[in-house]
Structure formats: C-alpha cells, structure tokens
Amino acid sequence: MLTAIRNTLATRIEARIRDLYGLTHQARPEIPPRRDLGDLSFPGALQLARDVKKSPRQIAEEIVAGLELPEGVREVRVEGPGFLNFYLDRGRMTAALLREPLIAVPEETGKKTIVEHTNINPNKAAHIGHLRNAVLGDVLARLLRALGGTVEVQNYIDDTGVQVADVVVGFVDLRGLTIDAIRDLPEPFDYTCWDLYAEVGRWFGEDTERQALRRQTLHELESGEGARAEIGRLVARRIVSRHLRTMRRIGVDYDLLTRESAILQLDFFREAFERLAAAGAIRLETEGKSAGCWLMPLSDSSEFAGLEDPDKIIVRSDGTVTYVGKDIAYQLWKFGLLGLDFGYRYWQEEEIWESAVTGVDDHPAFGSAYQVINVIDKRQSYLQKIVRAGLERLNYPDEAARSIHFAYEMVALSPAAAARLGYSEASTDGKRLEMSGRKGIGVKADDLIDQLEAKSREEIQARDGSLPPEELDSRAHAIALAALRFFMIKTTTNRIIAFDFAEALSFEGDSGPYLQYSLVRTANIFRRLREESIDDEVKPEHAAALPAELWEDDLWDLIFSTAEIQERTEAAIASLELSQIARFALEMAQKFNTIYHRHPILQEGDVERRTARLATARIFSKGLRTLTELMGLPIPERM
RNA sequence: GCGCCGCUAGCUCAAUGGAUAGAGCUCCAGACUUCGAAUCUGGCGGUUGGGGGUUCGAGUCCCUCGCGGCGCGCCA
Incomplete structure (x- = not known):
C-alpha cells in the first residue's frame, strides 16, 4: 500500500515537472527522518533549482499548485529549504494495516x-x-x-x-x-x-x-x-x-x-575438469614451482590483477583436487x-x-x-x-x-572472552583474538547455548519461582534462542563481531528478549481485555471511522513503521544486509515501549481513544511478529 | 607489493547523498497499590582518524595520508 502511494506520487510529480519545465526528472519520494516532517517527502526541487534557475521553494510551490494528491494522501506542504512533504490519511492507513497482510506475496516465479x-x-x-x-x-x-x-x-x-x-x-x-x-x-x-x-x-x-x-x-x-x-x-x-x-x-x-x-x-569433478581443459580454462604446468599441477591462469583478468601469483592450482601435482x-x-x-x-x-x-x-x-x-x-x-x-x-x-x-x-x-x-579461555591480556596484546579450529581456540556453540539457557532460567525464576520444570525449560529455550539469533544478525556483515560473553548474554536493550518482552506485553493487554469481556480486536472499518485527532503523532509514528515492513524487507534482501531487519524491529519495539508507558489501554475510559490505542497495539503486534518470524525468533506468550 | 574491510559518544554499534549524526551499555537523577521495571523518563557524553576535493547539500562520493584487520597456499 505504501509502495503504491509512493509510485503514484512519483508519476504525478514527474508529470508536473515535465509540464512546468519540460524536464525529465526521476522522482522517488523518500521517507523523511522524522514523522513531523511528513510521511513521504520529495527533495527534487533542490536538485532542479540550478536547471530551472528559480529558488527551490518557488519550484516546490509551483509543483504543488497543480498536483492532484493520490488516494490516502491527506495533505502536502512545502517545508525546509524546499522539500515537498506529504501527509497520509492516518485512519485509512491504519484500517488497511489491520485488514491486509504486511508482506504481500507475489506470484511464484518458479525460479x-x-x-x-x-x-x-x-x-x-x-x-x-x-x-x-x-x-x-x-x-x-x-x-x-x-x-x-x-x-x-x-x-x-x-x-x-x-x-x-x-x-x-x-x-x-x-x-x-x-x-x-x-x-x-x-x-x-x-x-x-x-x-x-x-x-x-x-x-x-x-x-x-x-x-x-x-x-x-x-x-x-x-x-x-x-x-x-x-x-x-x-x-x-x-x-x-x-x-x-x-x-x-x-x-x-x-x-x-x-x-x-x-x-x-x-566423477563430478572429472566432468568439470574435462570441460575446463577443453575450454582452455586450465592447463598443465610443466616447469617451475607448480610443475605437474593443473592451474587456472588468472593474470589476464582485471579482477585478479596485481596478485603475486595470479594462477590458481586446481589439481595438485599428486593428483588430488583442491x-x-x-x-x-x-x-x-x-x-x-x-x-x-x-x-x-x-x-x-x-x-x-x-x-x-x-x-x-x-x-x-x-x-x-x-x-x-x-x-x-x-x-x-x-x-x-x-x-x-x-x-x-x-x-x-x-x-x-x-x-x-x-x-x-x-x-x-574480545580480549575479555579470550582471557576467559585462558589467553591473558598480555598474550593477546589487548586486541581481539581470532578463533582457530586448527589451534583449538574458540567458544563452542553448544557451550554458549547452554550458558544462554542457564541465564534465561535464572531470569525467569527470579520473576516466577513456581513454574513447572517443562514450562521453565521451554521459556528458557525460547529466550536463549532469541538472544543468540538476534545477537548474530544485529551487526552489519562487514564488521567483525568481537564476541563478548557479557554482551551476548545480555537480555536488555538491543536484544532478542527485548523484542519478545514487547510482544508479551501486547499479549497481556489483549488477554486482560478478554478477561474483562472487552473486544480485544479492532475492526478495520471501525478504526477508519475514528476522529482524526485520536491518531496522535507517537501512535501514528509506530503505525507508519509497520507500513514500511514490505519495503524494508525487500531492501534488506536487495542489499544482503540482514541487520537492517534487526535494527528495524528494535526501533519498532522501542517506540511501542514508550507508548506503552504513555498511553494506557485498560485504564482508558474514553472508548474511542482506547480503540485507537488498541488498534496501534494490534498493528504493532502484527508487525513485530512478522519481523521476529523472519528472524526465526520464537514468540513466547509469557516470559 | 596488490586488493578488500574497518576507524562515528568512555565501551559496543546505527545512520537508501537530504532536514537538528542516533541507539544500547556504563555513570548520575527519577518512575512499580496502574496493561509485567527483561520497561520507561531525564541528564552527562561528538572537530564522524587527519588533510584536500565534488555537490544546493558529505559520516556517506572522489583523491591522499595514518592506524588496525583480512586475503593473495599443491589448507579450506
């Protein structure tokens, strides 16, 4: 839905620019950094200023003058140095998010x-x-x-x-x-x-x-x-x-x-070998240090330029295959x-x-x-x-x-983790220590998982000491799993993770359990509503009909985040930067937890106001569940 | 030598070329008879490694220098 609005907007802005200035301009409305700057934003007037020889604000005003707003867009304003900021119809978007799946599955490509x-x-x-x-x-x-x-x-x-x-x-x-x-x-x-x-x-x-x-x-x-x-x-x-x-x-x-x-x-290799040889991709070296090896010459490729030894050995001189x-x-x-x-x-x-x-x-x-x-x-x-x-x-x-x-x-x-395995700060020179299976240096996966489960168990028992053992184990496992998986994906891929026990075992702040805790809170609210015989669901048409002023900025900010899920997921795949999903989930949970303290639901006497807040919690829950499932984090009912 | 990656708050890390560079942790001060305090509020904390350049606009792009890591095995 967000993408559809964005695309319609782009097309219409491009048409305006063509009509006004005879210029072809690729318009791609962005999502502004803060919600008070609108929900979609077009910065193109700034770029056009030079060619059009007018001030960005003037250009922005001219574009706006004849711009028909797409369905779902309530208002447009010219702001800052010349940004065109668009404001969505909040109730309408909320209803759509309640009604539709947050990630639309396209047709099977068969690929x-x-x-x-x-x-x-x-x-x-x-x-x-x-x-x-x-x-x-x-x-x-x-x-x-x-x-x-x-x-x-x-x-x-x-x-x-x-x-x-x-x-x-x-x-x-x-x-x-x-x-x-x-x-x-x-x-x-x-x-x-x-x-x-x-x-x-x-x-x-x-x-x-x-x-x-x-x-x-x-x-x-x-x-x-x-x-x-x-x-x-x-x-x-x-x-x-x-x-x-x-x-x-x-x-x-x-x-x-x-x-x-x-x-x-x-004989998979034999087949590949014969084809490589026939194509001239590999050749038998007859002299020098690699005599008797079959190697792939790479010196003619710019990708491998500058290598000390630009030929890669494919078959060793003893006949074994690399x-x-x-x-x-x-x-x-x-x-x-x-x-x-x-x-x-x-x-x-x-x-x-x-x-x-x-x-x-x-x-x-x-x-x-x-x-x-x-x-x-x-x-x-x-x-x-x-x-x-x-x-x-x-x-x-x-x-x-x-x-x-x-x-x-x-x-x-990390130096601390290395020290715990017996490598002193002096021996590591205060730097991180590379793991090595060959040398037997490393933290075994099962050891870490065991520690995570033990820590989870402690935390759970500190809060509820009377749980039956099976329930305790199952909750501890879910929390440990979330902590571990989140820890592994929250960092961008091109950064070395300096593994630290204290950080990996933390269930606060930037962590999987923080996400789980947010969802447990929503589940508690829904359950308490049902216990008091209040409908814990919100019908989309009901949300759409609420007075606009009930969609307060902080509620809307969270609702809008869930509308971004599809695009954010696509972006994470396109860039192969999965940490984006983890960071995004964290942002959403942080917004929810702030709202949680500021806008109580059960205690709210005004039915319409309560409904708006409940709808927000519903959409958040739906959104964060989607993201946690994508990350493979289990979602406990209680923790 | 050549190539790739990193350098952002005390620490660990974010930031599709866009608006006032943000989180978590730590520290300090607060909020539990309220939907669970694994939470929240406020505060302290920045010359984005140095220097040039491109741009209406640079943490982000280009050049250059520095520091750290990795790769360039008849290991994988």
Whole structure:
C-alpha cells in the first residue's frame, strides 16, 4: 500500500515537472527522518533549482499548485529549504494495516534460489563463528521465502578434506584406536575431536615427516577405499550428526546435505575438469614451482590483477583436487549445468536428505537453480571469485553473474572472552583474538547455548519461582534462542563481531528478549481485555471511522513503521544486509515501549481513544511478529 | 607489493547523498497499590582518524595520508 502511494506520487510529480519545465526528472519520494516532517517527502526541487534557475521553494510551490494528491494522501506542504512533504490519511492507513497482510506475496516465479550455508568441516565441534554463518543463511532463506521465492537450503559437508584427514590421523596414528573403539567413544564426540584436532596440529609441527600420513590419509579419503576411508566416514557421520543437533537447537535446518565424497566418486569433478581443459580454462604446468599441477591462469583478468601469483592450482601435482576445483563442479551442478546428478538418500535418524553415490528412486528434485547464494565468510572472497571465473570461462556468464557470494566478517574473541579461555591480556596484546579450529581456540556453540539457557532460567525464576520444570525449560529455550539469533544478525556483515560473553548474554536493550518482552506485553493487554469481556480486536472499518485527532503523532509514528515492513524487507534482501531487519524491529519495539508507558489501554475510559490505542497495539503486534518470524525468533506468550 | 574491510559518544554499534549524526551499555537523577521495571523518563557524553576535493547539500562520493584487520597456499 505504501509502495503504491509512493509510485503514484512519483508519476504525478514527474508529470508536473515535465509540464512546468519540460524536464525529465526521476522522482522517488523518500521517507523523511522524522514523522513531523511528513510521511513521504520529495527533495527534487533542490536538485532542479540550478536547471530551472528559480529558488527551490518557488519550484516546490509551483509543483504543488497543480498536483492532484493520490488516494490516502491527506495533505502536502512545502517545508525546509524546499522539500515537498506529504501527509497520509492516518485512519485509512491504519484500517488497511489491520485488514491486509504486511508482506504481500507475489506470484511464484518458479525460479529456485539455492542458499548454501553452515558448511562446517565435519571434524570438530561447531563454534560461535559457525553460528553467525548459519543464522545469516537461515534468516536469508526465511526472507526469500517470505517474499515468495522458492528456496533450497544446502549444507555442504567436506567429508574428504584435509581437516577430516587430520582427525583420522589423530585417532589412528596418535591414539592407536580401532574403528570399533572410535565408534564406542562417548558423546560429546565433537568435543573429543575438537581437542584431538588441535593436538594433531601440534604433533605434525613437532616432526614434519609425519605430514606424509596426512597425504596418505587424504588420498584414501578421496578414493573412498581402505580402513582410513572407513574411519573418515564414521568420524564425519558422527560429527555431522552433532552439528545438526546444535543447529536444530537454534532452529536452523536444511533441505539437503551435499557431500564432497559424492562429488568425487560420481566423477563430478572429472566432468568439470574435462570441460575446463577443453575450454582452455586450465592447463598443465610443466616447469617451475607448480610443475605437474593443473592451474587456472588468472593474470589476464582485471579482477585478479596485481596478485603475486595470479594462477590458481586446481589439481595438485599428486593428483588430488583442491577445494576450489571441487567447488566449481558443485557450482555447475547447482545450476543444472553439469549433466550429472547425485544419488539421494534419506537419513532416517536425522530426518534429512543427503547426496550419496547411490540413492533411492523416489526423492525430491534438487539442484538446477536460477540463482545461487553462497554464505561464506569474507576471507574466502578470493576463492568465490575463482568459482565465478570458472563459470565464465566455460561460457556461462549469466550463471556466473547469478553466483552470489554472501560475505560476512568473522567472529573473533574480545580480549575479555579470550582471557576467559585462558589467553591473558598480555598474550593477546589487548586486541581481539581470532578463533582457530586448527589451534583449538574458540567458544563452542553448544557451550554458549547452554550458558544462554542457564541465564534465561535464572531470569525467569527470579520473576516466577513456581513454574513447572517443562514450562521453565521451554521459556528458557525460547529466550536463549532469541538472544543468540538476534545477537548474530544485529551487526552489519562487514564488521567483525568481537564476541563478548557479557554482551551476548545480555537480555536488555538491543536484544532478542527485548523484542519478545514487547510482544508479551501486547499479549497481556489483549488477554486482560478478554478477561474483562472487552473486544480485544479492532475492526478495520471501525478504526477508519475514528476522529482524526485520536491518531496522535507517537501512535501514528509506530503505525507508519509497520507500513514500511514490505519495503524494508525487500531492501534488506536487495542489499544482503540482514541487520537492517534487526535494527528495524528494535526501533519498532522501542517506540511501542514508550507508548506503552504513555498511553494506557485498560485504564482508558474514553472508548474511542482506547480503540485507537488498541488498534496501534494490534498493528504493532502484527508487525513485530512478522519481523521476529523472519528472524526465526520464537514468540513466547509469557516470559 | 596488490586488493578488500574497518576507524562515528568512555565501551559496543546505527545512520537508501537530504532536514537538528542516533541507539544500547556504563555513570548520575527519577518512575512499580496502574496493561509485567527483561520497561520507561531525564541528564552527562561528538572537530564522524587527519588533510584536500565534488555537490544546493558529505559520516556517506572522489583523491591522499595514518592506524588496525583480512586475503593473495599443491589448507579450506
């Protein structure tokens, strides 16, 4: 509705400018910073002043003189240096917001978007950096679906990579365990591997000869045959199971697990390799330090200009394939360009589809996307560029353009958090500390979630000590989840999150629980009204008929915010800046909480006044619920 | 060396080129017999890293310098 008014206004203003001055001017009415400056604003008179050779205010007056206002616009004023400020019909907009969904779902386009996220190496526990990835990916998928998109969420499992190989070496060569002994290791298996992986790293460091074991193991993993491959499969399977459990705790799930082992064993890479070679995109190096490698020359591309070594190795001299090589094959498959497909198997215990060498006949259709969004941290921008370059060189420029790297900065540890893990301020030089799975530095995801739940439980019991345990657990979980998810999306993606326990565990101010608390307040009001046999709903036509002066500025300011939800959601997707949604939700809740103290509803004796306030609370509740659902925050009835 | 990112209040962060640069936290002073104080009100706090430029208008765009981080692996 807001967009419709905005568009009509733009068209009419453009026509006025054409009639008056014979100029073509792109009019895009903006939303002014404060509501007392109107609801929509056109600054174009300022820009036109030079060409028209009149003062901006005079131009604004001339435009206004013959401007027919669209339905729903009550008034226009010329204000400030020459802004045209438009004021909406408040009752009419309120009625529309009560009546209509806040996000209009467009027609299905049939174009699928694949969102790939999480992608944790299956060799250790997930840490809080992985949570940022998973939450961003999950919220992205929710937003795309809310706007009518077809979305397939994939979690890539690198089960044949160096990281898994290292843990296999740890179990076999360092611990001397058999496959049965590994199978019998107790949970949390991912925690055991976390420590072992760091230990193996140190062990390799002590004697570089030992790295031969890594190469041998990696070979076996790639071929899929032999005892080490068998152990690799066991390790990866047990770890993935733990990762899925962790992610389920925070409400993240997937449509498909894609396994690197399947990519290799189904010859996806061989197919991609042959095409790349035939297209001249890769060549066999015969001399120099990279002799025996297949590499992709990148020196001719401006995108890679200035690099020290502008050629990227795709196949190593020992015949194994680098990650980026496999990723090119995978990306081709995602677009349905490879001509090969996975087998698919349903993993019963985890209730999820996964790719496999051989599969069942009856499975959902996977792959063949129109657009692919890879959620991967910013440090991998270079590799993502190479994947795109691969598509371009195979003459798929459109698919390359629709290969989107959703990049975000890493999560590091604040000096205080580092100190808590045993790294003193002196050792970190008072700076934040980068997490490292290889070194075993990091806050494990499950540990943080546990702490959040414990803190929630404390807070709830401080307010109501007589809750049954199940109710306590369920509320604590909902609050912990909201705190975590909100924490991960409230910061803009190009900023490093310096993780701090005190901040992450805060349920006040800029936090998920603050949003939940606002909604609990509305629910309480509605419930109390029903208890007093007062209608807790407001009919749209009733709202429209209320005297205009009842829509006070602060009520209207909040109502108008909810009218912006559609455009704000679209903007967040377009810019891939999901923090905009979090900030917007926060703004709305802040406005509501102020109004809550200033405009009581139950105590208001004047029925019409009460109705206007109730309508505001209703619309706010509807709006914030929409946003919290988009962010995947649960909405408790009480907390 | 080349490229990318960051630098805004004491701290953590916002601000589609637009109107008086805003929140949260901290600190100080207040508001619970009222719809839940996980809240709200008020106060303290700014040369938006420095310097040039473009523009009617710059935290935002361009140039330049500084500081910090990341990338440029036969790791991913």
